[in-house]
Amino acid sequence: MTFDEIYRRARTQWESQYTGEIPHVLIGTATCGRAAGSMAVLEAFKHEIEGKNTRAQVSEVGCMGLCSYEPLVIIIKPGDFSVCYHHVTPQVVPQLVQGYLLGDDACLELALGTVAGGGGEAVYIPELERFNQETRLLLSQCGYNSPLQIDHYIACGGYRSLSKVLKMKPADIVRIIERSGLRGRGGAGYPTAAKWQFCSKAKGKQKYIICNADEGDPGAFMDRVLLESNPQAVLEGMAIAAYTVGAHEGFIYIREEYPLAIERLRLALVQAEAKGLLGENILDSGFDFSIEIVRGAGAFVSGEETAMMAALEGRRSWPEYRPPYPVESGLHGSPTLVNNVKTLAYIPQIIEQGDRWFRETGTKQSPGTALFALAGKLNNTGLVEVPMGTTLETLIYGIGGGIRGDKKFKGVQIGGPSGGCLPESLLNTPVDFDSLKEAGAIIGSGGVIVMDEDNCLVDTAKFFIDFSQRESCGKCTHCRIGTWQMLDILENITTGKASVADLDLLKDLAEDVKSGSLCSLGKMAPNPVLTTLRYYKDEYQAHVLEKRCPARVCKELTAYYILPEKCERGCDHCVLACPVEAIFSDDKGLKVVDQAKCTRCGSCELVCPVEYNAVVRLSPVNLVPPDRRTRPETTSKEL
Amino acid sequence: MTLRGAQPGGNLPGETLSRILIEERRHTRHLVDILQDIQAAEGYLSRDALLKVSEFLDVPASAVWGVATFYNQFRFSPLGRHPVRVCMGTACHLAGGRLVLEAMSRELEIEIDSTGEDEEFSLERVACIGCCALAPVLTVGADVYPRMTPPKVEEILVTIKPAGASKNKEKRK
Numbered sequence: 001m002t003f004d005e006i007y008r009r010a011r012t013q014w015e016s017q018y019t020g021e022i023p024h025v026l027i028g029t030a031t032c033g034r035a036a037g038s039m040a041v042l043e044a045f046k047h048e049i050e051g052k053n054t055r056a057q058v059s060e061v062g063c064m065g066l067c068s069y070e071p072l073v074i075i076i077k078p079g080d081f082s083v084c085y086h087h088v089t090p091q092v093v094p095q096l097v098q099g100y101l102l103g104d105d106a107c108l109e110l111a112l113g114t115v116a117g118g119g120g121e122a123v124y125i126p127e128l129e130r131f132n133q134e135t136r137l138l139l140s141q142c143g144y145n146s147p148l149q150i151d152h153y154i155a156c157g158g159y160r161s162l163s164k165v166l167k168m169k170p171a172d173i174v175r176i177i178e179r180s181g182l183r184g185r186g187g188a189g190y191p192t193a194a195k196w197q198f199c200s201k202a203k204g205k206q207k208y209i210i211c212n213a214d215e216g217d218p219g220a221f222m223d224r225v226l227l228e229s230n231p232q233a234v235l236e237g238m239a240i241a242a243y244t245v246g247a248h249e250g251f252i253y254i255r256e257e258y259p260l261a262i263e264r265l266r267l268a269l270v271q272a273e274a275k276g277l278l279g280e281n282i283l284d285s286g287f288d289f290s291i292e293i294v295r296g297a298g299a300f301v302s303g304e305e306t307a308m309m310a311a312l313e314g315r316r317s318w319p320e321y322r323p324p325y326p327v328e329s330g331l332h333g334s335p336t337l338v339n340n341v342k343t344l345a346y347i348p349q350i351i352e353q354g355d356r357w358f359r360e361t362g363t364k365q366s367p368g369t370a371l372f373a374l375a376g377k378l379n380n381t382g383l384v385e386v387p388m389g390t391t392l393e394t395l396i397y398g399i400g401g402g403i404r405g406d407k408k409f410k411g412v413q414i415g416g417p418s419g420g421c422l423p424e425s426l427l428n429t430p431v432d433f434d435s436l437k438e439a440g441a442i443i444g445s446g447g448v449i450v451m452d453e454d455n456c457l458v459d460t461a462k463f464f465i466d467f468s469q470r471e472s473c474g475k476c477t478h479c480r481i482g483t484w485q486m487l488d489i490l491e492n493i494t495t496g497k498a499s500v501a502d503l504d505l506l507k508d509l510a511e512d513v514k515s516g517s518l519c520s521l522g523k524m525a526p527n528p529v530l531t532t533l534r535y536y537k538d539e540y541q542a543h544v545l546e547k548r549c550p551a552r553v554c555k556e557l558t559a560y561y562i563l564p565e566k567c568e569r570g571c572d573h574c575v576l577a578c579p580v581e582a583i584f585s586d587d588k589g590l591k592v593v594d595q596a597k598c599t600r601c602g603s604c605e606l607v608c609p610v611e612y613n614a615v616v617r618l619s620p621v622n623l624v625p626p627d628r629r630t631r632p633e634t635t636s637k638e639l
Numbered sequence: 640m641t642l643r644g645a646q647p648g649g650n651l652p653g654e655t656l657s658r659i660l661i662e663e664r665r666h667t668r669h670l671v672d673i674l675q676d677i678q679a680a681e682g683y684l685s686r687d688a689l690l691k692v693s694e695f696l697d698v699p700a701s702a703v704w705g706v707a708t709f710y711n712q713f714r715f716s717p718l719g720r721h722p723v724r725v726c727m728g729t730a731c732h733l734a735g736g737r738l739v740l741e742a743m744s745r746e747l748e749i750e751i752d753s754t755g756e757d758e759e760f761s762l763e764r765v766a767c768i769g770c771c772a773l774a775p776v777l778t779v780g781a782d783v784y785p786r787m788t789p790p791k792v793e794e795i796l797v798t799i800k801p802a803g804a805s806k807n808k809e810k811r812k
């Protein structure tokens with residue numbers, strides 16, 4: 001079949017579902033949707049439609065990036081608005097089916113807004129504040145087209161670039177990528193064209209290409225969403241890259257913790273092969289390219305390219321000194337191109353729309369968009385795609401909708417364990433590769449975690465060092481022992497055992513680890529510590545000098561205290577909730593926390609009825625009045 | 640070779656193993672893949688299975704052991720019937736995941752990253768499972784429990800295993 005035939009068939013199929021006579025129900029069943037219960041919603045729709053007089057179809061789709069609204073459902077109705085519903089439960093499904101699918105009531109009270117066909121009375125979702133500030137290149141099809149049906153992808157322009165490229169000279173393809181200014185999205189921002197150029201020039205009988213889908217940052221999930229929502233774009237990008245550099249075998253190294261992404265990728269591969277878009281003699285061009293999916297086994301360092309190749313060879317994931325770079329000598333000693341999922345997913349669009357088009361978005365040095373996983377204390381969390389150069393402020397206040405509740409912003413950690421934590425004064429920093437680096441953070445994996453006054457920055461730095469220390473592969477001394485020692489010092493600071501000299505020691509050590517480590521795991525690991533020391537020195541000093549944790553998070557420096565003036569004598573909530581029987585009543589029937597027994601689990605604070613709000617956290621611990629610290633011998637009767 | 644720390648196996652039928660150890664995979668580059676399949680079938684990597692792999696690939700058992708222990712995914716003792724995983728990713732940590740993990744450990748009376756003696760529950764910490772918007776989260780088997788708190792831990796344990804659940808509560812009475 002020629003590509004045009006493949007396209008025409010796909011288009012007919014797609015149009016019948018999206019613009020035809022039949023209503024179409026789209027249900028977001030990516031991992032985040034499933035966690036919120038979308039599989040039950042899917043079943044409910046199938047059940048409800050069965051036996052009704054409608055030919056309505058139900059499709060599973062990926063993720064729109066609106067994690068805090070899941071489960072999401074879109075109903076596409078011929079000749080009427082397409083409406084998107086949020087927080088859908090199986091209980092409301094009959095109402096939606098009767099109301100909108102079969103009837104004329106759009107059930108707007110359950111809707112987030114309309115998707116296509118204009119707004120009418122409802123909100124038109126693309127005009128929502130947050131979407132206004134987004135530019136969706138990679139996410140444009142996510143949550144709308146089905147990742148389970150290759151026809152959806154092809155119908156919306158997919159694989160056209162591959163068919164075009166197969167008639168081009170590799171050097172011309174490299175030139176388009178070069179002019180587009182695309183930089184790798186795996187963290188370092190290395191120019192993609194340069195890598196492709198080296199690899200295509202490299203001598204070698206066999207060449208490989210690897211798609212890096214290891215996504216090891218414990219707070220990032222953009223690659224997962226892309227693979228679960230639009231896997232074909234990544235496969236097409238890989239095929240184009242392979243043709244350009246002259247590789248015939250490709251690997252997708254994906255973390256084992258993403259079972260759904262693996263399942264959808266597998267299906268996508270089978271479908272692409274069946275259409276002759278991958279495999280032997282692709283589209284009659286004589287070019288062969290096959291892809292194998294390899295599951296990672298849970299090691300952060302495997303995301304580093306040389307370590308990944310060791311893993312692919314069945315060895316421990318130990319990084320190697322570079323040079324030689326993988327493009328010269330990589331997997332099994334052959335030239336190997338390693339690119340991130342997002343980098344590859346941009347490729348088909350850049351070929352299709354041209355390098356000028358790509359440069360219209362973003363900044364001069366960092367063209368295109370950036371994908372971020374917004375999480376933490378924000379009103380709107382989820383996945384966002386913004387032009388490079390958007391400020392942190394827009395990201396947090398514009399798209400993220402600001403801080404949840406009436407709390408105060410404290411800091412934003414960007415780039416995960418390799419990134420840094422930035423304070424309010426730096427909110428005008430544009431997010432692009434170079435500006436963030438200057439501020440001490442990195443785009444890295446794209447995890448953005450917003451912290452408010454209830455988060456302790458020292459504790460956060462400790463969390464990341466703990467992560468890096470666990471994940472250090474042990475090959476080089478600076479990283480292996482340095483991170484361990486840093487964790488030790490941070491442990492002392494958060495438990496009130498550190499001295500002022502320890503702060504200087506911590507900084508020196510951090511700088512040594514940064515300069516002395518073999519790979520970027522160790523080189524970047526000190527970033528969370530260095531940035532917090534730089535921007536939040538006072539918070540460290542409070543821990544060390546006053547034994548006080550300003551956010552009242554560090555357990556050893558914090559006490560739970562029940563305000564006698566607020567406690568209600570008849571209420572026993574905290575007593576029942578306390579797992580260690582640390583709460584007793586004083587002679588007036590008011591509750592007291594026995595500090596010696598308390599494990600600071602926080603249960604009492606959570607269960608204390610809001611109308612009393614009697615449980616508070618105090619730091620330093622000596623703020624607890626001496627007469628309300630332990631159970632006096634005489635009142636130790638059973639409650 | 641004793642492979643200190645690995646438990647003897649026995650519950651992996653020979654035919655399952657021979658379905659995993661096929662000729663096309665007789666190369667060390669398939670080692671991790673093979674181990675993953677064995678763990679999926681057996682629930683963990685037993686000493687017997689590891690020794691068979693070493694024989695099959697013709698590499699020293701110590702090399703197989705070295706690779707297996709390097710990766711976080713591999714276990715050398717079985718999981719509980721209800722495997723509990725508490726997310727310790729960034730978002731979950733900042734939302735109080737540690738308190739949830741500790742509450743779980745306390746309620747189940749098992750150490751973090753271990754399996755209870757009756758093999759009913761096991762408790763592990765995991766890094767981000769991609770549900771950060773619902774932090775803090777934990778999973779029991781395939782079920783995801785969003786927005787957890789220590790008091791909620793008790794509640795879900797009661798629904799999973801009515802009898803033996805809240806052991807602490809029993810004692811308190």
Ligand SMILES: Cc1cc2nc3c(=O)[nH]c(=O)nc-3n(C[C@H](O)[C@H](O)[C@H](O)COP(=O)(O)O)c2cc1C
Nearest residue numbers: 184185186212215216303304305339340343520521
């Ligand atoms: C510790 C460590 C972890 C990494 N993890 C990832 C990852 O999860 N995904 C990724 O694409 N790149 C990761 N990288 C970067 C890769 O080494 C490599 O630079 C990247 O995959 C190249 O792709 P790009 O040119 O498309 O950016 C990591 C690097 C280090 C040092």
Ligand code: FES
Nearest residue numbers: 726728731767770
């Ligand atoms: S940090 Fe727990 S799900 Fe992401």
